[in-house]
Amino acid sequence: MAKTKTAPIALVSMPTLRDDIPSFQLALLKPTLERAGFSVVPHSVFLDFSRHVGPALNQALAEVRMALTGEWIWTKAAFGALRPAREYLDRYRVDLDELCGPAGVTPKALVDLRERGCPAFIERVVEGHDWGQYAFVGFTVVFQQLLASLALAKALKEKWPTLPIVFGGATFEDDIAAEVMAQCPFADVVHCGDADLTLPELARRVSKRLPLDGLPGAMFRGRDGAVRYAGRAPNLEQMELTPLPDFDEFLAHRGELGLVSDRPLMLPLETARGCWYGMKNHCTFCGLNRQGMAFRSKPPAQVLEFLQALSRRYGTRHFNAIDNILAPEYAQALFGVLAEAKTDLELHYEIRPTVGREQLREMRRGGLVSVQPGVESLSTHVLTLMKKFTTGVKNVELLKWTAYYEIQNAYNLLYGFPGETVADYELTATLLPQLFHFQPPYGFVKARADRGSPMFEAPKEQQLGTLAPVAVYQHLFPPDFDLSRISYYFDDTRTNVPPADAYEACHELVDEWTARWKSSERPTLTYFKTPGSLSLFDRRRGDGHATRFDGRAAELYEFCADARRTVDVVERFGDDRPWLDATLAEMLERRLLLDLDGRYLALALPANRYH
Numbered sequence: 001m002a003k004t005k006t007a008p009i010a011l012v013s014m015p016t017l018r019d020d021i022p023s024f025q026l027a028l029l030k031p032t033l034e035r036a037g038f039s040v041v042p043h044s045v046f047l048d049f050s051r052h053v054g055p056a057l058n059q060a061l062a063e064v065r066m067a068l069t070g071e072w073i074w075t076k077a078a079f080g081a082l083r084p085a086r087e088y089l090d091r092y093r094v095d096l097d098e099l100c101g102p103a104g105v106t107p108k109a110l111v112d113l114r115e116r117g118c119p120a121f122i123e124r125v126v127e128g129h130d131w132g133q134y135a136f137v138g139f140t141v142v143f144q145q146l147l148a149s150l151a152l153a154k155a156l157k158e159k160w161p162t163l164p165i166v167f168g169g170a171t172f173e174d175d176i177a178a179e180v181m182a183q184c185p186f187a188d189v190v191h192c193g194d195a196d197l198t199l200p201e202l203a204r205r206v207s208k209r210l211p212l213d214g215l216p217g218a219m220f221r222g223r224d225g226a227v228r229y230a231g232r233a234p235n236l237e238q239m240e241l242t243p244l245p246d247f248d249e250f251l252a253h254r255g256e257l258g259l260v261s262d263r264p265l266m267l268p269l270e271t272a273r274g275c276w277y278g279m280k281n282h283c284t285f286c287g288l289n290r291q292g293m294a295f296r297s298k299p300p301a302q303v304l305e306f307l308q309a310l311s312r313r314y315g316t317r318h319f320n321a322i323d324n325i326l327a328p329e330y331a332q333a334l335f336g337v338l339a340e341a342k343t344d345l346e347l348h349y350e351i352r353p354t355v356g357r358e359q360l361r362e363m364r365r366g367g368l369v370s371v372q373p374g375v376e377s378l379s380t381h382v383l384t385l386m387k388k389f390t391t392g393v394k395n396v397e398l399l400k401w402t403a404y405y406e407i408q409n410a411y412n413l414l415y416g417f418p419g420e421t422v423a424d425y426e427l428t429a430t431l432l433p434q435l436f437h438f439q440p441p442y443g444f445v446k447a448r449a450d451r452g453s454p455m456f457e458a459p460k461e462q463q464l465g466t467l468a469p470v471a472v473y474q475h476l477f478p479p480d481f482d483l484s485r486i487s488y489y490f491d492d493t494r495t496n497v498p499p500a501d502a503y504e505a506c507h508e509l510v511d512e513w514t515a516r517w518k519s520s521e522r523p524t525l526t527y528f529k530t531p532g533s534l535s536l537f538d539r540r541r542g543d544g545h546a547t548r549f550d551g552r553a554a555e556l557y558e559f560c561a562d563a564r565r566t567v568d569v570v571e572r573f574g575d576d577r578p579w580l581d582a583t584l585a586e587m588l589e590r591r592l593l594l595d596l597d598g599r600y601l602a603l604a605l606p607a608n609r610y611h
């Protein structure tokens, strides 16, 4: 398409985000618009904010906690006077202490930031640049970027009343978009859905001040002031159409600001959208994807091309796939190829927890160094209730082999699914201390009805009773906002769950596990093999102790390295049933072997790193 003669477009990514990871949305939308003939100027304003408050505080604010402090600090700048800070500080004392400790500030500093620091920052951003030169200003909004985006948009509109303001990004699905349009007169357009196909046409019309009627994805105010919407933009079916992301501005601006990180540069990369598992079984708590569940992925050859181009251009070998789930064919067609090429690329992906040991090993050879596997529970009953449809023992196997292959494993344990029982958590509490030599979960967290999840869409069917926005939204928005439309997190009145004390032991054990992993001596359970014998050293709790299995007992233990059905164990070793029963009982008694979901699984990791 020939280059248009319109003014350039500003694309803005606001706080509160980490300063060591670029906004993927800016990196994708810039070349998307450029190849349609537009001139685009990205603004990673979240970097300026990190410089404004200091990287330590920025980092702490960017972490998403239930207090949503990364949003709360912008309330004054966005809406003027709101509820007194004292109520917020009292209500979220624990969260705020956790935030303030590592950042080296007091809660009073957060109040100062809300009252003065953030409004001053917005003023500085407005005055520090000629925003009036642009055809329009587009804000990309994901988690914890809404209020800062509203604050800057409002201030820009005050100074340049004819400057069109466009919002877009994963935050905006119908209700949230409609509420922003209803309450924020400075918002001219909210784009809903994938922007790839519709944003260029939206940009053309907004730049030329043409009507947006009939354009999918565009929610806008007509000349009569009424909000119009032709429906969500279509999902991009052909992922191969998305361009090579452009991180130039992020890196240049970071350099100008003198922001440094002790971690190597990790670039986000999008290789797929939607979730192939969720298309069949939508996990009940999952609010990702919403209308975009249909799974689409880039051809592996193009992913390899992108990795080559990006690693050359930016001199990094670390990439974080922002996909919700690994495309099954990538195991071979991407990681297999990288393994063959013996590259030292390091990649992070979200995976199904059912990926087996062989596949993990092969993908690790190809550079899979970090996964988010959606473990969620160790109880098969609870996993079924949440529609994960895997088993506790499969999840433990995944923890085991990711530990062995030294793959970072970011997972949570969830609880509170209607129908679960006290016995589910008694079982979990017996399992947890046996797993201390594997990576601990980030937390043991109550499952929530997030917007877009089955728990949100069908609360009665999910036995959740009545939903209500979580309390923090009362501290974020003025009273005229309809919180049920603008909120993402919801509380409910579920009853068919065990009493709170049924979860206590698991909370304590997860805390202990996490503390042990942070200590100078991590728990271990390892075996060394000599011909005919296995020597096990157990340092999961306390001083530890050693055990040796010889002959058939050693064979039996190694046989159960991967979870084995009872019937298979009996078939292989059952010719001397009394011996088999006694040996299994001893291994179980010493907590070196798990008997879960009708399978036996040896828990010790081989000391030999090269199996």
Ligand code: SF4
Pocket: 275, 276, 277, 278, 281, 282, 283, 286, 287, 288, 324, 325, 374
């Ligand atoms: S939790 Fe993960 S696997 Fe489940 S539906 Fe959501 S994205 Fe898919």
